[in-house]
Amino acid sequence: MRRMVLAVSLLAAAMAVPARAQTWAVDDPVLKQIWEEGTARSQIYSLAQVLLDSVGPRLTGTPEADGAMNWLVATFQGMGIPARKEQYGTWASWRGGITHVDLLKPRARALEANLLGWSAGTKGKPVQGPVILLPEFKDSAEFRAWLPGAKGRFIALDAAQPTCRPDRQWQEFGAPGRGAGAGGPFGGAPAVGSVADTTSSYGRMVAQRNAARAAWQQRLRATGLNLNALRTALEDAGALGFVQSNWSNETGINKIFTAITKKAPAVDLSCEDYGLVFRLAERNQGPLLRVSSEGEHLGEAPIYNVVAEIKGSTKPNEYVLLSAHYDSYHIAPGATDNASGTATMLEALRILKQVYPNPKRTIIAGFWNSEEQGLNGSRAFVTDHPDIVRGIHTVFNEDTGTGRITNISGQGFLSAAEYIGRWVNKLPAELTRELRLTFPGSPSGGGSDYASFVCAGVPAFSLSTLGWDYGNYTWHTNRDTFDKLVFDDLRNNAVLTAMLVYLAAEDAQPMPRDRRTVLPGGRGGPGVWPTCGEPMRTGPRQ
Numbered sequence: 001m002r003r004m005v006l007a008v009s010l011l012a013a014a015m016a017v018p019a020r021a022q023t024w025a026v027d028d029p030v031l032k033q034i035w036e037e038g039t040a041r042s043q044i045y046s047l048a049q050v051l052l053d054s055v056g057p058r059l060t061g062t063p064e065a066d067g068a069m070n071w072l073v074a075t076f077q078g079m080g081i082p083a084r085k086e087q088y089g090t091w092a093s094w095r096g097g098i099t100h101v102d103l104l105k106p107r108a109r110a111l112e113a114n115l116l117g118w119s120a121g122t123k124g125k126p127v128q129g130p131v132i133l134l135p136e137f138k139d140s141a142e143f144r145a146w147l148p149g150a151k152g153r154f155i156a157l158d159a160a161q162p163t164c165r166p167d168r169q170w171q172e173f174g175a176p177g178r179g180a181g182a183g184g185p186f187g188g189a190p191a192v193g194s195v196a197d198t199t200s201s202y203g204r205m206v207a208q209r210n211a212a213r214a215a216w217q218q219r220l221r222a223t224g225l226n227l228n229a230l231r232t233a234l235e236d237a238g239a240l241g242f243v244q245s246n247w248s249n250e251t252g253i254n255k256i257f258t259a260i261t262k263k264a265p266a267v268d269l270s271c272e273d274y275g276l277v278f279r280l281a282e283r284n285q286g287p288l289l290r291v292s293s294e295g296e297h298l299g300e301a302p303i304y305n306v307v308a309e310i311k312g313s314t315k316p317n318e319y320v321l322l323s324a325h326y327d328s329y330h331i332a333p334g335a336t337d338n339a340s341g342t343a344t345m346l347e348a349l350r351i352l353k354q355v356y357p358n359p360k361r362t363i364i365a366g367f368w369n370s371e372e373q374g375l376n377g378s379r380a381f382v383t384d385h386p387d388i389v390r391g392i393h394t395v396f397n398e399d400t401g402t403g404r405i406t407n408i409s410g411q412g413f414l415s416a417a418e419y420i421g422r423w424v425n426k427l428p429a430e431l432t433r434e435l436r437l438t439f440p441g442s443p444s445g446g447g448s449d450y451a452s453f454v455c456a457g458v459p460a461f462s463l464s465t466l467g468w469d470y471g472n473y474t475w476h477t478n479r480d481t482f483d484k485l486v487f488d489d490l491r492n493n494a495v496l497t498a499m500l501v502y503l504a505a506e507d508a509q510p511m512p513r514d515r516r517t518v519l520p521g522g523r524g525g526p527g528v529w530p531t532c533g534e535p536m537r538t539g540p541r542q
């Protein structure tokens with residue numbers, strides 16, 4: 001108990017540390033006030049805590065996402081910053097609710113399961129039945145003939161992993177192969193197992209995994225249907241539901257996407273639980289499953305972006321944009337994708353309102369919807385607001401996780417070096433010592449919402465952060481949760497962003513839009529400047 005009290009008081013002391021000393025390149029009172037407001041009086045922890053823990057996941061088209069939009073507008077209004085929801089389409093509305101999946105036989109166990117996005121539920125009542133693996137068929141005719149056999153069963157639709165230990169453990173602890181050379185107690189350090197060396201534990205495991213995956217792909221192909229169409233055929237034939245698993249190659253972590261079904265729930269099981277059910281079915285040990293899910297389709301509903309604005313005083317028709325997508329997947333609150341970017345932009349705008357309430361140019365913060373389905377919210381904004389797009393000086397986008405901002409590319413704009421270089425030179429060394437600038441850089445055709453502006457010739461930049469194992473660990477996973485945020489970095493990122501926005505809003509001239517010469521064959525960039533895609537204003541469709 002005593003130890004716990006001590007730990008809590010140490011934590012409180014650490015959080016109360018005042019603004020660190022900083023090294024200023026220029027004597028600019030606004031930059032100094034931004035630093036002071038963003039470090040000594042940072043609100044980013046409190047803002048992010050409510051957003052992640054109380055507001056929660058924000059899958060496009062869900063009532064939860066709509067509630068999150070209302071929260072964001074109200075939060076801005078509480079800061080005295082005008083904000084609005086802008087409808088740009090309608091979407092198939094869906095609620096995930098609570099889902100439970102239990103193994104009843106051959107032994108009882110509650111399984112770690114999540115309903116996939118836009119999957120049907122069970123109307124809250126438990127549905128019970130045996131699990132079978134999708135059988136192996138010669139061809140689609142044989143599959144069609146078998147189809148009535150799906151009735152009353154849960155169907156397993158993914159290959160099982162041979163191991164739920166991440167590769168890095170096999171590489172570290174697996175037995176070395178014959179290719180390891182002189183290893184062992186008297187021959188120096190044994191070499192780490194390599195994937196190419198199938199005499200090592202790791203190499204053998206990978207070969208086994210690849211073979212199982214290829215065989216399962218063949219099993220799916222033999223039905224003659226893609227996965228969506230296969231689920232539809234099976235549910236129409238009376239299948240009770242689907243079990244799947246999309247493991248992320250990290251302990252306890254799955255990626256959770258979507259499976260559009262009308263009647264039969266599709267659930268993702270953890271790597272371990274899917275393997276359990278799969279082996280029981282494969283070896284005829286009679287797995288019996290019970291699924292209970294509140295998932296339900298709610299018809300079409302309007303979808304929105306949220307736009308907040310601090311009006312410019314002398315150049316109101318020129319704009320500096322803060323940009324971050326607001327939507328996430330539905331199983332976790334999208335801490336690093338993209339509550340982190342949202343909170344950064346929210347806090348940056350809060351700081352600016354406090355210390356720079358009358359900017360020269362208008363400052364807009366766009367919180368885009370449906371980035372995850374194809375940059376749809378930001379593409380719609382660019383399409384629907386040609387006047388604003390014409391008047392944009394520059395766009396700063398945040399959507400790369402939770403670490404420190406360490407990289408800005410010029411995205412192929414020739415003036416980026418002069419402008420960004422000038423801004424960065426005015427920032428305190430604490431924020432820039434790890435910052436790498438790449439000029440002129442190459443225009444991105446996708447990745448996040450800045451691409452929706454770059455394709456239209458608008459100088460738009462990604463404030464790229466360190467990864468913290470983003471790809472396997474948090475990106476679209478069930479573990480993208482509040483605890484993964486690194487507030488020490490997020491606080492600084494909000495300060496850095498606010499400073500860049502302030503300096504851009506004060507610039508004498510807007511950034512010229514001259515583009516680099518793009519080289520054929522992808523040398524030094526793409527062969528052509530990316531073209532803008534149409535936003536999806538309705539969806540999702542199978």
Ligand SMILES: [Zn+2]
Pocket residue numbers: 325337338371399448
């Ligand atoms: Zn994202």
